[in-house]
Amino acid sequence: MKSLNLQSMAKCATARVVRLWILGLAVAGALTTLPAATPAAAHGERSQQAFLRMRTLNWYDVKWSKTELNVNDEMELTGKVHVFSGWPQAVARPGESFLNVGEPGPVLIRKSAFVGEVPVPRTFSMDVGKDYEYKIVLKARRQGRYHVHVQINVKDGGPIVGPGQWITIKGDMKDFTNPVTLLEGSTIDLETYGITWTYIYHFFWMAAAAAWILYWFMTKGIIVRYWQVKAGKGRELIGQSEKRIGAITLAAVLLAVLVFYAAANREFPRTLPMQAGLLTGISPIDEPRSTVAVQFKGGSYTVPGRELRIRAKVTNNGKEPIRLGEFTAAGLRFLNPEVFTTRPDFPDYLLADRGLSVSDPNPIAPGETRDLEVIVQDARFDIERLSDLAYDTDSQFGGLLFFFSPSGERQRAEIGGPVIPKFQAGATL
Amino acid sequence: MSASTESGLPAGKTWKSKEEFLGCVILTDWILLVILFAVLLGSFHIHYMLLAGDWDFWIDFKDRRMWPTVTPIVAMCFAAASQSFFWTRFRLPIGATTVVLALLIGEWINRYDNFWGWTFFPINLVFPSALIPMGFWLDIVLMISGSWLVTALLGGLGWGLLFYPINWPVLAQYHQATEIDGVLLTLADLIGFNYVRTGTPEYIRMVERGTLRTFGKDVVPVAAFFSGFISMLVYFLWWNVGKWFSTTKYLEIEEV
Ligand SMILES: [Cu+2]
Numbered sequence: 063m064k065s066l067n068l069q070s071m072a073k074c075a076t077a078r079v080v081r082l083w084i085l086g087l088a089v090a091g092a093l094t095t096l097p098a099a100t101p102a103a104a105h106g107e108r109s110q111q112a113f114l115r116m117r118t119l120n121w122y123d124v125k126w127s128k129t130e131l132n133v134n135d136e137m138e139l140t141g142k143v144h145v146f147s148g149w150p151q152a153v154a155r156p157g158e159s160f161l162n163v164g165e166p167g168p169v170l171i172r173k174s175a176f177v178g179e180v181p182v183p184r185t186f187s188m189d190v191g192k193d194y195e196y197k198i199v200l201k202a203r204r205q206g207r208y209h210v211h212v213q214i215n216v217k218d219g220g221p222i223v224g225p226g227q228w229i230t231i232k233g234d235m236k237d238f239t240n241p242v243t244l245l246e247g248s249t250i251d252l253e254t255y256g257i258t259w260t261y262i263y264h265f266f267w268m269a270a271a272a273a274w275i276l277y278w279f280m281t282k283g284i285i286v287r288y289w290q291v292k293a294g295k296g297r298e299l300i301g302q303s304e305k306r307i308g309a310i311t312l313a314a315v316l317l318a319v320l321v322f323y324a325a326a327n328r329e330f331p332r333t334l335p336m337q338a339g340l341l342t343g344i345s346p347i348d349e350p351r352s353t354v355a356v357q358f359k360g361g362s363y364t365v366p367g368r369e370l371r372i373r374a375k376v377t378n379n380g381k382e383p384i385r386l387g388e389f390t391a392a393g394l395r396f397l398n399p400e401v402f403t404t405r406p407d408f409p410d411y412l413l414a415d416r417g418l419s420v421s422d423p424n425p426i427a428p429g430e431t432r433d434l435e436v437i438v439q440d441a442r443f444d445i446e447r448l449s450d451l452a453y454d455t456d457s458q459f460g461g462l463l464f465f466f467s468p469s470g471e472r473q474r475a476e477i478g479g480p481v482i483p484k485f486q487a488g489a490t491l
Numbered sequence: 492m493s494a495s496t497e498s499g500l501p502a503g504k505t506w507k508s509k510e511e512f513l514g515c516v517i518l519t520d521w522i523l524l525v526i527l528f529a530v531l532l533g534s535f536h537i538h539y540m541l542l543a544g545d546w547d548f549w550i551d552f553k554d555r556r557m558w559p560t561v562t563p564i565v566a567m568c569f570a571a572a573s574q575s576f577f578w579t580r581f582r583l584p585i586g587a588t589t590v591v592l593a594l595l596i597g598e599w600i601n602r603y604d605n606f607w608g609w610t611f612f613p614i615n616l617v618f619p620s621a622l623i624p625m626g627f628w629l630d631i632v633l634m635i636s637g638s639w640l641v642t643a644l645l646g647g648l649g650w651g652l653l654f655y656p657i658n659w660p661v662l663a664q665y666h667q668a669t670e671i672d673g674v675l676l677t678l679a680d681l682i683g684f685n686y687v688r689t690g691t692p693e694y695i696r697m698v699e700r701g702t703l704r705t706f707g708k709d710v711v712p713v714a715a716f717f718s719g720f721i722s723m724l725v726y727f728l729w730w731n732v733g734k735w736f737s738t739t740k741y742l743e744i745e746e747v
Contacts (some may be wrong), residue, residue, distance in 0.1 A: 275592065308630075
């Protein structure tokens, strides 16, 4: 087979080929970009059904230690969570849960996480009806303004998103470092660790593959080979000399694999398998039993007024008189302005500081049992789509009531049950 | 490039000269290569993302049992089909190499653009699995043996066995031990913990789950052999899948 005037043909082809390659890469880029990376849950909490959010995890005392940070600064996201006793049957119980952060990508990294005293880089188990305290240490990585939520993922239940706060990060991600000390003593920057070598190793092999493909393509191409195979001369295409090239290449590839493998073992003689497993026996918050007993007596939801009315029988078994100060559900806080005279520091979109009132504002005396009507009314109830309760298959609400005594002691009581929607004439949902 | 006119080609009056004819052949060759590469890249990439998915995405999913079992089996599908096409039609020993290179180019574009560029996951969390030496192995076994049966058996087994060793040179560094708050972790676990993934909780990892526990701590060889055996079966099946589609008959206009 004779080579023919190759340069001139190559020239005529080159420009078009370059353009085609660019087109091809663009197509490839578009195709590979379609299924994008895991989406961030910005306000994803609203899209979850109301009864799920109200009757799974009741978030309270959520605090962000800072809302403005520089790159490399650390902050703490702390709070408590009550696992609702009437956990809906539609959701798997939180036997396997993971303490997570709802943020748009790792703009803050999670340096450590605790539930109670126990570090939870792994999945842990929670019990229904109990309360847990958590702490997440976050380190600012990327500049910008981000909504940062606490979140607990429940296996077979999905992510349950808690309250979110806007966090502003100043500086430049280029300056971010993530120093980690290895057990053998040295310190590395995990942000960049091993990346250069990963590129080198991968691109070395990819270049080798490209060379192999182009070698066979440049000798006789595709169409000519097709004609030859069609003409029954396929055997001539792969003869002894071609097989020899193949054998040498394979030997070189396997040798390279061996050398790389041995080098890795020499450089990292002590390695561990990845660590995984369920953490059980995490103790809930240890505190005296609540001295308030609350019994749900029925409720209604007035659709046009965005008003939830709860009838409850409240018994004060404590030594001090108490007043109802707060109702919280799905991260929203409805406060009784008669009890909360100052506005607590909490994200505005979740804080209805005048959203709660009681039929009888007088304190409940020690030993007294009283039938109360609790009225929860605020636009936030609607904005955060808790009013969608009327659409749910299991239209029961749930949440926590907080009672306060003159000495400032807080008592917590769970409440929940079915509510009847009231549609007034002409009103729409 | 050298081209030959001895194979009974349809040289008619359309061509002014042999040079022009050959130039056209070469240009068409390049166009074919580009199109084939893009098609293989796109289709294999989707197949692989759906089936290998998280195992290939994240450093803390690359365990000793599930990852070396699942990934080669899933990758074998397109490698076998592509070999069937390139070998039976063109006697080109590049089917597997081409398809794994296409996949890796696609994966790297995806990891760099999406995972790092848009979502800022560091590359050491999201780099793909290495596959290229497996492609060489499969192509050259087919080339030297000239038999798809030998390639299925020997090639398929080697395909499964090679996977972990060729990934270890990058993986080893991330299996060094560290500790956070008194919990022992590998760097791979720690990267997964540090760099928050809202939709990827720790419990969805499948780290050494399964029932192949008979051989104690030698987890990888058992997984690799198992993967190799399944790869053989996948090879038989997908060689034929490749064959069904290595035809222009779907493009022909037929009288119905
Ligand atoms: Cu948000």
